[in-house]
Amino acid sequence: MQYRLAYILSILISVISYGQVNITVTPDKYEYSGKDIVNLTIALEIIGSEYTQQTPLRSPDFSKFNIIGSGSLNNGFMDPETNTAITQYVTRLALEPKQKGKIKIGSFLVTINNRIYKTEPFDILIKDVERKPVASNTSNDVYLNMEIEDREVYQDQPTIAVLRVYSKNIDNFRKVKDIRLPEQDNISVHSVNYQKSEIDPSGYGNMASQVLAMFMVFPNEAGYVEVPAVSASVNSYTNKNRIVSNKVKLNVKKLPEGSPEYFKNAVGNFNVSVYNASKEKVEVKKPINVVVKVTGEGNLSDMELPKIESSPDYEVFAPKIMSTVAPGTTGIKGEILANFVVIPKKQGLISIKTEQFAFFNPESKEYVDLGQETLSLNALSHEQILESRTTAERVNEYTNNFLETVDTPVLKTTSFKVKEKSKFHWNILLTNIGILLGLFVIYLLFKTWQKRRRLLVKETIAPKPLGSVAETENEIRESLKTDINDYFTYLNNLKNNNDYDKFFETVDEMDAEVRGQYYQSSSEDFRKFLENYKGSSVAEEYRTLSQRIQIEKYAPVKSAEGIEDLFKAVVNLYSQISK
Structure with a gap:
C-alpha cells in the first residue's frame, strides 16, 4: 500500500512539473518620493508546449499614474534535461504617480488554455507628489500648458x-x-511656428483655450529627461506679469547597441554627396571649393556633419556652413552645405574623401551605414592649364593683358577690355518685350470686338416675360448656386500637394458659399435649416463633420490618410446638400 501511494505521488509530481504557468509582478521598490518613477517588471513563464496564450497581458487600472514608458521582450528555449519547451515574456512599465499616499497596484491578467492567470495585488507608498496644475496662473486667471503626446523617444x-x-x-x-x-543642456529646442489658432471655447475646466506655439524637442541623452517650463508675459495697462507652463518628463530610450564605430549622433534619414563647386579647371596650389552636402530629415541642425579627411595630396581648411532647413513631420528637414577650401598639392589624379558616415533610422530601428563619398579630380600644372586653352581664350588673354598695361593719352584703351563671361544681350531682351506687348495689344483688340458683338446680339433678342415672383426667386437662386464640383477638384489638388492650410481655408470658403445659397449666415442656423428640409441625419452629419474639420485643422501633425478620409467625407456631405 505504501508503495502504491508513493507511486501515485511521483506521477502527480511529474505531471505538475511537466507543464505550468507562472506570472509575477515586481516593483523596483515599495516606497517612492514624488519625483521617483515607479518601475514594474511583469514576468510570464510558460513551461510546456501544450499551453497556448489566448489573450495579451491585461493591465490593471492605472488612472492614478501617467504611463511614460513601456517595453517588452520574449525568449523561448528547450530544457535539455526534461526536454520541455519554456517560453518567457518580460514586460517593463514606467509609471509617474499623480497623487501621494498608499496606492494599490491591481492584478495583471492573461488567459491561457481557457484559464485566467493573474498576479497578486500589492500596495506601494508615495510619500509626496510634485503638484502639476494645468499651469501657473496670475491674477488675470491666465494659464499656460505644455502638451507632449509622444513622451517615449530615442536619443x-x-x-x-x-x-x-x-x-x-x-x-x-x-x-x-x-x-x-x-x-x-540635455535638450535642443527648435520652433515650428508661432501662429495662434482659433479660440476653442470648450477647454480644460470650462475655460477657453488657444494654441500659441509648437516646437520640437530633441533630447540628447538617454534616461528620464525633464523638459523645463515655457514662459510668456501677460501685458495689461497697469502691470506686466510673467507666467510659466508645466514641466514634462520624457522617457528617452538609449540607442540600440551595434552602432558603427564612426557613428556620432545622426538620428533620422539622410543622404550625403560631395561635389566641386569651382567652375575653373583644377590647378596645383590653387584653391578650389569642395562642398559636402547632407540632405534628409531628423536632427539635421544639431548633428555632426561628415568632414573631408586629411591627405598628403591636398590641404583642407575649416568649412563655411550654409543651411536651408524647415520643420518636418519627423524632424528638421532640408539640406546643409559644408563648403571646404581645398588646395591640391600634387599634379594628377586626386581623390578627395569624406569621413565615414552612419545614422540611426528610428522608423526601421536600425543603423544605416553610408560609408565614404569620394570626389576624383585631375589637378593640372600651370603649363598644362595654358596649353589646354583654346585659341580664342589665348587671344582674349593677350588682348586683356595689353589693354591693362598700355593706356594711350588719346584713347583710354582699358575700356575695350574683352569681357569673356558677359553673355547678356539687350537686343534679345528688347525684342522679346516688343513681341509680348504686341500680343497684349492684339488680345485687347480681340476682347473689345467680342464685347461689341455680344452687345449687338443682345439687342436683337426679344426680352423674355418677367414671370411670377416665385419664378424670379428660383432664377436668382439658380444664378447664385455654386458649382460644387469645382471646389471638389481644387480641394483634391491641394490634398495631393500637401497644402493643408489652403485646403482648410478652401473648405471654409466652400461652406460659406453653400450656406449663402440658402440665405443662412451661421453654421448653427444652417444646421437647423438642414434639419427641417434635409432631415435630422444630414444635419447631424453636418455638425459632426464641422467638428472633425476643426480637430484636423489644428492638429500638430497632419497625416495624409486623415486628410484623405476628411476629403471623402466633405465630398459626400456637400454633394447631398448642394443637390
Whole structure:
C-alpha cells in the first residue's frame, strides 16, 4: 500500500512539473518620493508546449499614474534535461504617480488554455507628489500648458510640443506675448511656428483655450529627461506679469547597441554627396571649393556633419556652413552645405574623401551605414592649364593683358577690355518685350470686338416675360448656386500637394458659399435649416463633420490618410446638400 501511494505521488509530481504557468509582478521598490518613477517588471513563464496564450497581458487600472514608458521582450528555449519547451515574456512599465499616499497596484491578467492567470495585488507608498496644475496662473486667471503626446523617444529623436493658453476671459489671449522656449543642456529646442489658432471655447475646466506655439524637442541623452517650463508675459495697462507652463518628463530610450564605430549622433534619414563647386579647371596650389552636402530629415541642425579627411595630396581648411532647413513631420528637414577650401598639392589624379558616415533610422530601428563619398579630380600644372586653352581664350588673354598695361593719352584703351563671361544681350531682351506687348495689344483688340458683338446680339433678342415672383426667386437662386464640383477638384489638388492650410481655408470658403445659397449666415442656423428640409441625419452629419474639420485643422501633425478620409467625407456631405 505504501508503495502504491508513493507511486501515485511521483506521477502527480511529474505531471505538475511537466507543464505550468507562472506570472509575477515586481516593483523596483515599495516606497517612492514624488519625483521617483515607479518601475514594474511583469514576468510570464510558460513551461510546456501544450499551453497556448489566448489573450495579451491585461493591465490593471492605472488612472492614478501617467504611463511614460513601456517595453517588452520574449525568449523561448528547450530544457535539455526534461526536454520541455519554456517560453518567457518580460514586460517593463514606467509609471509617474499623480497623487501621494498608499496606492494599490491591481492584478495583471492573461488567459491561457481557457484559464485566467493573474498576479497578486500589492500596495506601494508615495510619500509626496510634485503638484502639476494645468499651469501657473496670475491674477488675470491666465494659464499656460505644455502638451507632449509622444513622451517615449530615442536619443536625438524629436517630439512635438504644443503650448496652449487657458483663460475664462477670452480678452486675456491677446495680452499673452514674448514666448520664451525652454533652454537646457540635455535638450535642443527648435520652433515650428508661432501662429495662434482659433479660440476653442470648450477647454480644460470650462475655460477657453488657444494654441500659441509648437516646437520640437530633441533630447540628447538617454534616461528620464525633464523638459523645463515655457514662459510668456501677460501685458495689461497697469502691470506686466510673467507666467510659466508645466514641466514634462520624457522617457528617452538609449540607442540600440551595434552602432558603427564612426557613428556620432545622426538620428533620422539622410543622404550625403560631395561635389566641386569651382567652375575653373583644377590647378596645383590653387584653391578650389569642395562642398559636402547632407540632405534628409531628423536632427539635421544639431548633428555632426561628415568632414573631408586629411591627405598628403591636398590641404583642407575649416568649412563655411550654409543651411536651408524647415520643420518636418519627423524632424528638421532640408539640406546643409559644408563648403571646404581645398588646395591640391600634387599634379594628377586626386581623390578627395569624406569621413565615414552612419545614422540611426528610428522608423526601421536600425543603423544605416553610408560609408565614404569620394570626389576624383585631375589637378593640372600651370603649363598644362595654358596649353589646354583654346585659341580664342589665348587671344582674349593677350588682348586683356595689353589693354591693362598700355593706356594711350588719346584713347583710354582699358575700356575695350574683352569681357569673356558677359553673355547678356539687350537686343534679345528688347525684342522679346516688343513681341509680348504686341500680343497684349492684339488680345485687347480681340476682347473689345467680342464685347461689341455680344452687345449687338443682345439687342436683337426679344426680352423674355418677367414671370411670377416665385419664378424670379428660383432664377436668382439658380444664378447664385455654386458649382460644387469645382471646389471638389481644387480641394483634391491641394490634398495631393500637401497644402493643408489652403485646403482648410478652401473648405471654409466652400461652406460659406453653400450656406449663402440658402440665405443662412451661421453654421448653427444652417444646421437647423438642414434639419427641417434635409432631415435630422444630414444635419447631424453636418455638425459632426464641422467638428472633425476643426480637430484636423489644428492638429500638430497632419497625416495624409486623415486628410484623405476628411476629403471623402466633405465630398459626400456637400454633394447631398448642394443637390
